[in-house]
Amino acid sequence: MLTRAHRLTSVAIVEFGLIATNHLFTNPVANFMLLFATAVGASLPDIDEYNSSASRKSIINFSLFLRHRGITHSLIGFLVFAGGLYYLMNKLMPIQFKSFTLLNYWTALWLGLVIGYFLHLIEDSFSHQGVDWLAPFLRSKKKRILLHYKVGGIFEQIITLIAYVSIILMSLYWVWNLIHSPAKI
Numbered sequence: 001m002l003t004r005a006h007r008l009t010s011v012a013i014v015e016f017g018l019i020a021t022n023h024l025f026t027n028p029v030a031n032f033m034l035l036f037a038t039a040v041g042a043s044l045p046d047i048d049e050y051n052s053s054a055s056r057k058s059i060i061n062f063s064l065f066l067r068h069r070g071i072t073h074s075l076i077g078f079l080v081f082a083g084g085l086y087y088l089m090n091k092l093m094p095i096q097f098k099s100f101t102l103l104n105y106w107t108a109l110w111l112g113l114v115i116g117y118f119l120h121l122i123e124d125s126f127s128h129q130g131v132d133w134l135a136p137f138l139r140s141k142k143k144r145i146l147l148h149y150k151v152g153g154i155f156e157q158i159i160t161l162i163a164y165v166s167i168i169l170m171s172l173y174w175v176w177n178l179i180h181s182p183a184k185i
């Protein structure tokens, strides 16, 4: 998937999750942070790709020494990212999970980045190339899931369009609800 497709699909999934669990209206600012961080997190695994938007923004071009869809696209890579980020961020300011509705912005930022990263891997799992979840220990030959799409192909474009439209609709619903029930802000 292209970066834009990853961002839009992941944000749509998380926003839908917030609506489905009735959490969208409880803490608008934290939710906005969560969605924003999801968009950023969803672009991070492709830091191993030479010309990805994550690589272009990074000071070091990691693609020069990382195989594409190697360690950043694996369970270990995900755990190192999530754990390392937790450790670093928690040192600066504590990350707390008292209750989801009381998510502070810092926690929402961490959670969004981690969820975005994870969703990127899930989304890549459905592409032709697939994801080597157990890399570098086991390299599975058959990575493809039954239903798969071609990177940049028509299926990906349709999914991206659906995600785009649903984000707009969900956000309109969100804003409409906030205007009509100001007490919840």
Ligand SMILES: [Zn+2]
Pocket: 001, 045, 046, 073, 120, 124
């Ligand atoms: Zn990827």
